[in-house]
Amino acid sequence: MSKNKSLLGELWDFMMIRKAWWLAPIIIMLVLVGLLIIFGQSSALSPFIYALF
Amino acid sequence: MNRKKSEAISATKYYKNFFLLFSVILIMLLFFEIALRLAYPLYSNYNTEMWRYAKEIKALSSNPLIAHEHKPNAVSFLYGTEIKTNSIGWRDYGYDVTTDKYRIMILGDSITLGWGVDFNYTFPKILERLLRENNPNIEVINTGVGNYNSEMEVNSFLEKGSRYNPDMVVLAYYINYAEITHKNPNAIVYLLQKSYTYSFFSDKVINLKINLFKQNQFKNFYSALYEKDFEGRIHAKKAIDLLAEYAKKNNIPLYIVIIPEMHSFDPYPFQEVTDFVMQAASKNNIAAIDLLPYFKGNEPRTLWVSPEDAHPNAFGQIIIAKGIYQNIFKENPIFASNT
Numbered sequence: 092m093s094k095n096k097s098l099l100g101e102l103w104d105f106m107m108i109r110k111a112w113w114l115a116p117i118i119i120m121l122v123l124v125g126l127l128i129i130f131g132q133s134s135a136l137s138p139f140i141y142a143l144f
Numbered sequence: 145m146n147r148k149k150s151e152a153i154s155a156t157k158y159y160k161n162f163f164l165l166f167s168v169i170l171i172m173l174l175f176f177e178i179a180l181r182l183a184y185p186l187y188s189n190y191n192t193e194m195w196r197y198a199k200e201i202k203a204l205s206s207n208p209l210i211a212h213e214h215k216p217n218a219v220s221f222l223y224g225t226e227i228k229t230n231s232i233g234w235r236d237y238g239y240d241v242t243t244d245k246y247r248i249m250i251l252g253d254s255i256t257l258g259w260g261v262d263f264n265y266t267f268p269k270i271l272e273r274l275l276r277e278n279n280p281n282i283e284v285i286n287t288g289v290g291n292y293n294s295e296m297e298v299n300s301f302l303e304k305g306s307r308y309n310p311d312m313v314v315l316a317y318y319i320n321y322a323e324i325t326h327k328n329p330n331a332i333v334y335l336l337q338k339s340y341t342y343s344f345f346s347d348k349v350i351n352l353k354i355n356l357f358k359q360n361q362f363k364n365f366y367s368a369l370y371e372k373d374f375e376g377r378i379h380a381k382k383a384i385d386l387l388a389e390y391a392k393k394n395n396i397p398l399y400i401v402i403i404p405e406m407h408s409f410d411p412y413p414f415q416e417v418t419d420f421v422m423q424a425a426s427k428n429n430i431a432a433i434d435l436l437p438y439f440k441g442n443e444p445r446t447l448w449v450s451p452e453d454a455h456p457n458a459f460g461q462i463i464i465a466k467g468i469y470q471n472i473f474k475e476n477p478i479f480a481s482n483t
Contacts (some may be wrong), residue, residue, distance in 0.1 A: 112161065113168040120172055131348030133189050133452035134355055135445075136407075138362040139254065139320050141291045142191050142346040143198040143336055144212045144328055 173341060180340040190453040191347035193223040197259075197290060199337045201227055204330060209299040211325050214289055223260040223449065232304065235263065236286045241308050246478075248275075249285045249305055251297040251387075252316035255403055255456060255464075256288025260449030265458035267316075270465035275479055282479070285310070293376065294321040294383040302390060312397045314468065315387060317432075319405045319417050322369040322376040362407055362454075370417050381424050388428035400425045400432040401468055406447065406454040409439045431472075438467040 096104065106114055184192075198212070200220040205213045214233035219226065230238045235257050239247075250256050250268045258266030272284035287305050289296070297315065305313075336342045353359040370377050384400070391398035402421050405414050412418075418434055425432035439460075445451065447460035456464065473479040 113164050116165065116169045117172055120176070127345070127348035127352065130356055131351040132355065133191070134351055134361075135452060135454075136361040137190075137350070137354055137452070137454075138360065138365040139291075139454075140191070140350055140360065140365075141198070142195040142343060142350065143333070144202065144204075144291060144326065 177339065177341050180344050184340065187344070189347065190223070190450070191350055192343045194290070195343040195346070196220070197222050197227070201229065202289075204328070204333060207299060207303060208327050209325065210296050210303065211327055212289075212291070212296075213300065213304075223453070225258075225260060225262050227257070228263070232308075233289075234285065234287050235266070236268070239283065239285065239308065244281070246279070246282045246312075247285060247308065247310045248282065248312045248314060249287060249301070249308070249310035250314050250316055251301050251305070252286075252288040253292045253297070253318055253320070254288065254290035255318055256286060256316045257290055258286070258288070258461065259290060259455045260453060261456075261458055261461055265461050267461040267464040267468070270462055271468055274465065274469050275473060279479055288316070292321075293323045293325060293380065295325050295379045297321075298383040298387045301387065306390070306394075310396060312399070313387070313391060314472070315384070315398070315400045316464075317400050317402045317421050319366050319414055320369065321383075322374065322380040324376045324379070362405070363413060366405060366414060366417070370420060377420070381420075384421075384424045384430075385428060388430055391430075398430050399472055400430055401464075401471075402432060402434045402436070403456075403464060404434075404436040404439050406444050406456060406460070409436060409442065409444055412436055433467065433471045435464060435467040438463050 102114075102118065106112065180187075188196075197220070200222075201214055201218045202212050203215045205211055214229045214235075216229060216231050216233045218233075219228040221227075227235055230236055232239075248271075256266070256268065263269060266286060266288075268284045268286035268288075272282065275282040275284065285305075285308070287297075287301065289300070292300070294315070294317065301313070350360070354361055368374070388398060390396075400421060402418055404412060405417075407413075418436065422432050422434070439447070442459075442463075444454070447456050447463070449455040449457045
């Protein structure tokens with residue numbers, strides 16, 4: 092592995108070489124949750140919307 | 145023979161991988177659900193608390209026109225305050241209908257319910273205290289249920305509220321009353337009610353739509369409800385007609401009180417909604433009271449329950465109660481006497 096690879100790059104290499112595909116859903120979920128937490132913060136422009144009923 | 149053997153090995157490998165992937169997803173979701181339950185106070189907000197409100201206080205109604213209702217004798221601590229329902233399912237005292245009292249029934253949604261506000265600071269209770277200064281025989285009954293539109297309120301009143309012989313009915317109209325009544329299939333609701341993962345993701349998706357895609361922001365969301373021929377608007381008008389017909393038939397005074405949308409009072413962006421309600425009331429010879437003048441002069445956000453939630457806080461509830469009192473009761477000798 093090259094020295095300058097990012098964390099994600101190294102993780103990708105690890106998955107490819109070790110064929111650890113089971114790691115993919117965990118990584119995807121972590122990235123997705125991270126993005127949702129950053130961009131999905133409560134807004135003052137929200138109307139009264141209900142998640143269930 | 146060798147080819148067949150290698151095909152069998154590759155098929156086994158395929159199933160093994162698939163099983164591994166499926167197991168990982170399942171275990172991950174399980175861990176995620178457990179983590180969300182343990183960490184709930186750290187990320188709870190308006191949307192997740194509304195989900196918890198549905199989970200702990202509400203139940204599906206057998207009447208499709210009501211869709212959902214409060215469970216009787218339910219209690220939960222939600223958005224900083226206790227919400228407790230009586231044996232009928234209203235956030236109020238238990239009433240003895242056999243006593244000879246003057247009963248004013250308030251029909252409404254989460255604003256009437258007093259979302260985020262202590263029981264004693266909900267506008268029906270403030271109004272009750274104001275009226276009882278002159279006449280202790282008055283009861284103001286809070287029938288508010290969160291996420292009700294006028295169709296649900298009126299049908300709930302006809303099915304349940306009317307049995308308690310109100311002497312006066314006040315419909316506390318809010319701009320979202322023209323939303324369409326949604327009926328969710330039971331099995332799905334049962335699953336969604338249990339899942340913190342659903343609550344977490346639905347909150348994020350709602351906010352993402354507002355923040356990133358500029359969808360469902362309050363102005364376009366509410367304006368769309370009052371577009372000509374929109375089904376919800378037609379239902380809202382029909383519900384007012386139905387309530388007026390009942391009141392006329394039973395000789396019960398009926399008032400409509402219009403609570404303004406809480407983002408901007410001056411200029412007010414939803415005057416056409418006020419006009420729509422005024423017209424619907426006037427066609428039925430009902431008095432409609434616009435509370436906007438009572439809110440003007442206040443910075444809207446100082447009247448919110450929290451910086452993310454435009455439900456009126458205790459100060460907002462006081463303004464609503466005083467507006468109703470001054471318009472309906474102040475000059476009325478029945479409510480000023482001790483009879």
